[in-house]
Amino acid sequence: MFVRQFYFSWSILFQFYSSFNIINARNIPNNKIRITREIKSPNDVTINDIIAYMQKYGHLEAAKQKDEAGGDAPIDQNTILKNGIKRLQKYMGIKQTGEPDKETKKAILLPRCGINQNTGNKWEDNKRNLTFAIYDFHPKLDKDLQRLAIRTAFNRWASVSTFKFHDVTEISDITPDIKVGFFSDCHGDKDCFDGELQVLAHGYYPEDGHLHFDLDENWAYPNSAAIRTDISTGKYIDLLEIATHEIGHILGVEHIPNTEAIMSPGYNPKNDSSGNYIVKKLHALDIEKVQELYGVGTEGSSRGPPILSNRKRRETTSSVS
Numbered sequence: 001m002f003v004r005q006f007y008f009s010w011s012i013l014f015q016f017y018s019s020f021n022i023i024n025a026r027n028i029p030n031n032k033i034r035i036t037r038e039i040k041s042p043n044d045v046t047i048n049d050i051i052a053y054m055q056k057y058g059h060l061e062a063a064k065q066k067d068e069a070g071g072d073a074p075i076d077q078n079t080i081l082k083n084g085i086k087r088l089q090k091y092m093g094i095k096q097t098g099e100p101d102k103e104t105k106k107a108i109l110l111p112r113c114g115i116n117q118n119t120g121n122k123w124e125d126n127k128r129n130l131t132f133a134i135y136d137f138h139p140k141l142d143k144d145l146q147r148l149a150i151r152t153a154f155n156r157w158a159s160v161s162t163f164k165f166h167d168v169t170e171i172s173d174i175t176p177d178i179k180v181g182f183f184s185d186c187h188g189d190k191d192c193f194d195g196e197l198q199v200l201a202h203g204y205y206p207e208d209g210h211l212h213f214d215l216d217e218n219w220a221y222p223n224s225a226a227i228r229t230d231i232s233t234g235k236y237i238d239l240l241e242i243a244t245h246e247i248g249h250i251l252g253v254e255h256i257p258n259t260e261a262i263m264s265p266g267y268n269p270k271n272d273s274s275g276n277y278i279v280k281k282l283h284a285l286d287i288e289k290v291q292e293l294y295g296v297g298t299e300g301s302s303r304g305p306p307i308l309s310n311r312k313r314r315e316t317t318s319s320v321s
Contacts, residue, residue, distance in 0.1 A: 050108060054088055059085075088108070089107070112199065113242075113267075114199035127207070132150075134150060201245075228276065260285075
């Protein structure tokens with residue numbers, strides 16, 4: 001009796017919210033949708049919050065397109081909502097029940113990447129030597145450590161792809177292919193940050209070349225002890241892991257529905273059985289995706305370009321444009 005009553009109650013909610021929120025959400029730009037920051041517990045998450053999350057990250061639209069592809073039958077709003085939840089669950093690596101269960105509520109509270117899915121873009125064939133520069137550093141983390149983390153992240157992708165990356169942060173007369181910086185709130189692009197946690201960063205698909213980190217996060221590198229100690233709340237964010245993820249998007253790699261992959265959309269740091277922080281590395285799925293786009297090349301690296309030392313140094317306090 002209890003089980004039947006549970007599903008009956010959610011069925012009523014599906015009918016109400018799908019007829020009102022899903023239809024009206026189509027007219028809301030994704031960058032204007034923000035998940036309520038006051039939510040601290042999965043018990044406080046409502047179906048409305050789940051719908052807003054699915055709209056922001058494209059799960060509802062994908063479910064709608066799947067339903068429309070089925071033929072001329074009327075669009076079933078309940079089916080769209082259920083399929084949208086299943087898609088959300090798939091990408092967050094949890095059981096695909098199609099129900100707004102506790103695991104789903106926990107998943108939408110995870111810190112994550114702010115990027116939706118790719119539109120099929122990739123770098124042109126003549127773009128395999130890419131330059132990058134850090135324009136705005138985080139004031140609370142040593143600049144050299146920030147450069148090391150970001151260089152290491154580029155190196156990871158260079159070692160498994162046809163790309164080579166060159167750090168031109170200190171060279172003022174080169175316009176880089178990829179502009180990196182830390183910003184807060186609305187900062188001149190199409191996506192605003194939302195304060196501590198939730199959206200951590202966004203790296204836009206080719207050939208936009210902008211990689212932005214949320215200035216309001218507590219970034220750590222290579223201080224795994226800080227990340228490990230506070231792993232239950234995720235207060236300290238691993239700069240290397242997030243940089244590696246966003247560079248994947250910069251190269252055109254989409255989110256991967258596997259929590260072991262760097263390109264999984266959620267940030268969920270873990271410790272091993274001894275309590276040591278597990279540094280996440282490129283997974284076979286990450287490597288497969290970038291090689292599907294560009295093939296397999298000789299090992300590259302992130303390095304400074306062969307540029308004369310008398311070139312002008314770049315100021316690193318200006319905003320990315």
